[in-house]
Amino acid sequence: MRRLFTLGVAAAASVLSLSLISAPAQADAGGNLTQTQSRALYEKINALLPADARSEVAALGDRLGLTEDSTAQDVIDAVIDPADYKCGDTPATAYVQSLTAGLTQDDLLNLAVILIYDPVDYDALLFPEPAASRHFGLDGEYTTRLQRRFAGLKGFWDIKSSGIELVPVHGSTLLDTTRVARALKAELPTLTDDVAAQLADAFRQIADQDKFDHGDFPLFTFNAFAFSAKGEPVPGVGTVTDKILVGDGVLEGMKTLGLDDIAPDAILSHEFGHHVQYQDGLDTATTLTGPEASRRLELMADTFGSYYLTHLRGGHVGIKRVQDFVQMFYDLGDCQFTNVSHHGTPDQRRKAAEFGAVNALLPATRVLPSRTLDARFEKALPKIVAPDASSMTVADVS
């Protein structure tokens, strides 16, 4: 599974390492827990979880090929310790800061627990709603648009895509203790039904506050994923279909940032690019390792997404929207060079997206085989990652 953006376990863990600031408990007249109640829930959850729960869930993530995302991790790091944040601020950073600005230390701890055990994503991945009842966005406002775009992507690329499902991730799942208990038991098979139910109820109480929008808090679902088991059953889980998951939170975030016009399409197109990689074997066809390997895959997905979006036979979006699209990729670039899930710097992502748009004109009327586009990408990669602000042009296509 590759994530375009999510709140990584490491980020959540760094939230957990925050020293607790004690303050007098305050009653809240509205729909929020008191500080004492919040703290008690945090302690209850930790007491209920098995001692090795963190490592067990991390191991499951490894088995599923779930990689941490560093984009939102950067953002969260910036929230936690701005002095340590070396990469320039982006609108996405400011947006996340605005969401967390009013949260107490206890709230951040509880948020981190939800993100570490991540039952909403595991629920969507392992127990998706039937296709007919899926809706995208808090009010279903993206359903038609994303489903049409998904159908367009399936027809555009030369891979076997009929089995790939498009699945939404809703933070309101946290209010459904049956679903959350089921997801937690899938993640932690040693949990008893009773403990899973108690944990699910604690998660529900945390999410069901005004400050967390009663489950709709965007950071609960600030992510998009491409998942493929590559035809193999997932150990301990069974058959899991190939998927693209799209969280309500990332759609809300992009809307707030004024990128609503293009971002949902760009996110989906990028994630579909990861499925092209899986099926063409491009994810393993490299001698790169660590952050450079991850960066190559993310920048390639940016190029593939941009190629589809700008191509006459694909999204065929106009130049202004392409520029918005490039700006969006700039906003999401991360600067955590040592992280294994490094996505590329803003400049690198901008160049990767530009490179996709340039290729969409060469030729303009025919869609290239995905492997041909990859061959062009591999040759251009040194220039895309070069530490300068140059633009990608026709001369970079070979």
Ligand SMILES: [Zn+2]
């Ligand atoms: Zn990606």
